Amino acid sequence: MGLLSNRQRSNxxxxxxxxxxxxxxxxxxxxxxxxxxxxxxFFRWSTDYPQKVFAGVQxxxxxxxxxxxxxxxxxxxxxxxxxxxxxxxxxxxxxxQINKKVRASGVFKVALFYPMMxxxxxxxxxxxxxxxxxxxxxxxxxxxxxxPTLPWLNSTETALxxxxxxxxxxxxxxxMILFLAGLYNVPSELLDAATVEGAGxxxxxxxxxxxxxxxxxxxxxxxxxxxxLQSIDLVYIMTxxxxxxxxxxxxxxxxxxxxxxxxxxxxxxxxxxxxIFLLICVAVIFSTIGRRIYYEx
Amino acid sequence: xxxxxxxxxxxxxxxLVPFAFVMLLPLLLLVSTAFxxxxxxxxxxxxxxxxxxxxxxxxxxxxxxxxxxYYLNTIIVVVMVLAVQIVTISLAAYxxxxxxxxxxxxxxxxxxxxxxxxxxxxxxxxxxxxxxxxLLDTKIAIGVVYFASAYGTFLMRQAFKAIPKxxxxxxxxxxxxxxxxxxxxxxxxAKPSLIAFAMVSLSFHWNEFFWPLIVTDTRKARLLTVGxxxxxxxxxxxxxxxxxxxxxxxxxxxxxxxxxxxxxxFIQSFMHSGLKG
Numbered sequence: 112m113g114l115l116s117n118r119q120r121s122n123x124x125x126x127x128x129x130x131x132x133x134x135x136x137x138x139x140x141x142x143x144x145x146x147x148x149x150x151x152x153f154f155r156w157s158t159d160y161p162q163k164v165f166a167g168v169q170x171x172x173x174x175x176x177x178x179x180x181x182x183x184x185x186x187x188x189x190x191x192x193x194x195x196x197x198x199x200x201x202x203x204x205x206x207x208q209i210n211k212k213v214r215a216s217g218v219f220k221v222a223l224f225y226p227m228m229x230x231x232x233x234x235x236x237x238x239x240x241x242x243x244x245x246x247x248x249x250x251x252x253x254x255x256x257x258x259p260t261l262p263w264l265n266s267t268e269t270a271l272x273x274x275x276x277x278x279x280x281x282x283x284x285x286x287m288i289l290f291l292a293g294l295y296n297v298p299s300e301l302l303d304a305a306t307v308e309g310a311g312x313x314x315x316x317x318x319x320x321x322x323x324x325x326x327x328x329x330x331x332x333x334x335x336x337x338x339x340l341q342s343i344d345l346v347y348i349m350t351x352x353x354x355x356x357x358x359x360x361x362x363x364x365x366x367x368x369x370x371x372x373x374x375x376x377x378x379x380x381x382x383x384x385x386x387i388f389l390l391i392c393v394a395v396i397f398s399t400i401g402r403r404i405y406y407e408x
Numbered sequence: 409x410x411x412x413x414x415x416x417x418x419x420x421x422x423x424l425v426p427f428a429f430v431m432l433l434p435l436l437l438l439v440s441t442a443f444x445x446x447x448x449x450x451x452x453x454x455x456x457x458x459x460x461x462x463x464x465x466x467x468x469x470x471x472x473x474x475x476x477x478y479y480l481n482t483i484i485v486v487v488m489v490l491a492v493q494i495v496t497i498s499l500a501a502y503x504x505x506x507x508x509x510x511x512x513x514x515x516x517x518x519x520x521x522x523x524x525x526x527x528x529x530x531x532x533x534x535x536x537x538x539x540x541x542x543l544l545d546t547k548i549a550i551g552v553v554y555f556a557s558a559y560g561t562f563l564m565r566q567a568f569k570a571i572p573k574x575x576x577x578x579x580x581x582x583x584x585x586x587x588x589x590x591x592x593x594x595x596x597x598a599k600p601s602l603i604a605f606a607m608v609s610l611s612f613h614w615n616e617f618f619w620p621l622i623v624t625d626t627r628k629a630r631l632l633t634v635g636x637x638x639x640x641x642x643x644x645x646x647x648x649x650x651x652x653x654x655x656x657x658x659x660x661x662x663x664x665x666x667x668x669x670x671x672x673x674f675i676q677s678f679m680h681s682g683l684k685g
Contacts, residue, residue: 123510129503129586130515133496136556141522144533151533205427208420221671222428225435227678228667230615232633233656236640237434240441240649248437251454280431285678292679337524344617348637362528362618369532370622378532389524 145386151379158373170380179356179364180381186271187361191339194278195332201279202286203324207316209287210294224284231281235348238277239264242349264350267357274345274358282335289331293324333396337389361385441653442466449649465654469639472651475658477627478635481547485620485631486613489551490606496556497605501564502590506576516565522558528618538623549623550631554613560605563681567601568594600680607677614663632659 152170154163174180205223209216226234241248242263250260264270297320305315343362346352352359352367359367361381369378436456441449442465443458469475503509504516527534534553543549571594579589595602617633624630630638636659640652667674 125586126503126507126509126512129499129507133500133519133556133561134515136496136552137519137522137558139537140527140534140553140556141525141530142518144530144537145525147533147536148530205424208423211417211420213417213420213424217671219424219428220675221668222431224671224675224678225664225667226431228611228615228663228674229660230617230633230636232615232617232637233660234434236636236652236656237438240653241434241437243649246449246649248433248454255454280434284431288675288678334523338526340529343528347618347621348640362531365532366618366622369535375532375536382530382532385529386525389529390521393524 145383148379148382148386151375152383154376156374156376156379160376163376166376170376171384174377174380174384179359182356183359183361183364186357186359187340190271190275190278190342190360191336194275194282194339195335197275198279198282199286199328199332201283203290205283205287206290206294207320209291220284220288223287226281226283227285229281231342231344232348234277234281235345238273238280239349242273264358265354267354270350270354270357274349277345277349278339278342286331290324290328293328294320297323333393337393340385340389438653438656441650442657444650446648446650465650466658469651469655469658472642473635473639473655474627475632475635475655478630478632481629482614482632485547485550486610488547489554489613490609492551492555493557493560493609494602494606497560497564498590498595500556500561501568502586502594504561505565505568506589506594507586519556519558519561522556527553531619531622534619535622544623545625545629546623547629550616550620550629551613553619557605557609560609563601563605564598567598571597603673604677604680607674608681611663611674635659 151163153165153167155166155169156163209219213219229237244250244260244263244265247263249263253260262269263273301319302315305319310318340361343360343366346358346360346363347366350358352363362385365378365381365385368374368381440456440458443461443463445459445462445464448455448459500519504512504519538544538549538552543552575593575597576589579593582588584592615633616631617637620629620631621634621637624634627635636655639655
């Protein structure tokens with residue numbers, strides 16, 4: 112610090128002071144928990160072991176050896192990727208339609224966006240009722256049409272997709288709005304120039320609009336993948352992971368281990384695995400494609 | 409000025425009208441069910457319109473669960489979180505967006521880590537922290553993990569950076585420091601971003617479920633969403649769907665009404681927040 116004058120030093124301290132309040136909360140509730148979870152992951156700590164007992168990497172070995180972990184990991188990936196992919200694709204498609212200067216666009220926006228204003232927990236209850244056998248809306252509609260009813264949440268083949276449908280219903284309007292914001296920013300001169308050159312609607316979209324949206328789409332995609340990997344409200348209320356763990360997702364699995372079976376060792380191990388996995392994935396993605404997309408636009 | 413329908417927008421209606429209708433079905437079912445009686449629900453014939461307009465289910469829902477408490481708790485938590493967040497993000501965004509100091513960029517990246525490790529993913533260790541701090545079953549416990557917001561800091565930093573340096577000059581000439589600059593120059597000029605952040609934060613925390621579920625045990629700190637889930641589970645063996653749907657309406661109505669009344673504001677805020685974020 113000998114190189115700095117008093118004035119510079121006090122400016123430096125002031126700069127850090129502005130950051131300090133936020134940083135303190137991040138320290139206690141974001142950075143510390145990551146390290147605490149990693150620390151606890153090396154111990155047995157459960158109802159069988161009320162006192163922590165050092166176990167090396169035993170928790171990791173047991174988790175990775177078990178079938179359930181892989182099933183849950185697969186379900187989580189399937190849920191996140193399909194929910195986000197379907198809602199983004201639909202959201203983009205609908206945004207392009209609304210952007211065609213339709214009348215009463217406000218009504219369409221409200222009808223598509225309102226699920227975002229409903230808590231996921233409440234949405235889960237409404238949809239649980241829709242999926243209920245015989246008396247639920249879907250079975251009523253099917254039998255009204257003279258068709259056989261479907262097992263919806265009760266079959267291992269359909270249950271996860273029923274949950275994906277709720278996720279899409281909840282988020283499609285959000286993506287539609289984001290893409291609409293992006294579309295407003297596409298310079299109309301560019302599109303007009305392309306029309307003059309004889310480019311058709313599909314061509315204009317694919318060659319001009321889509322690339323301009325892509326940098327922005329990419330970041331939205333990353334943030335939402337991360338977000339959906341954490342989703343638990345739907346599972347907690349609609350299925351509790353049933354049938355046969357077909358809808359058990361990672362955060363629910365962590366919840367089961369930590370707060371149902373009070374196995375904090377395994378709960379912490381799963382937490383640190385999820386966190387490290389996310390940090391590595393995002394670091395890799397940003398240092399490869401992320402940078403490229405960002406600079407291209 | 410009514411413009412004639414163009415051919416390509418006709419196609420848009422063909423897509424949008426049925427889609428909007430399907431999206432609205434759950435809402436229609438919610439309202440219709442809340443006014444029905446048990447025999448109506450258990451009938452093989454399905455009607456959208458209830459036989460009578462009776463508020464019995466709502467009265468019953470209010471009497472089985474202390475929704476008044478849940479409302480109060482939810483409002484307190486949501487307002488508390490937003491108030492603290494505005495202070496922490498404005499200060500941090502000022503340092504990141506307007507000042508130069510060693511380590512700034514590394515610290516900023518460290519802040520963004522919170523986007524990847526949101527509080528619901530570290531529920532297990534945070535539960536221990538909250539329990540060590542003797543904060544279990546309090547409203548502070550629900551809010552405190554959100555007091556710093558990487559997303560908010562990012563949004564406000566972008567907004568502050570876009571404001572020309574000269575705007576600060578008058579404050580500097582009067583001898584004012586950073587706080588004066590933030591309060592009198594930057595925040596007023598960054599109002600659209602601030603409003604966008606406020607809307608997103610309010611709706612996010614109004615809707616939150618899992619973390620409040622884990623850290624609360626009694627009506628003294630329980631939120632609306634948690635109370636609703638408990639009510640529905642209490643009747644799980646013989647689900648009274650009309651009661652559950654009435655309770656759901658009680659929970660979702662304020663935000664939904666606010667959204668319908670201020671839809672332009674809400675939608676603009678979400679657009680703005682996504683555009684910058």
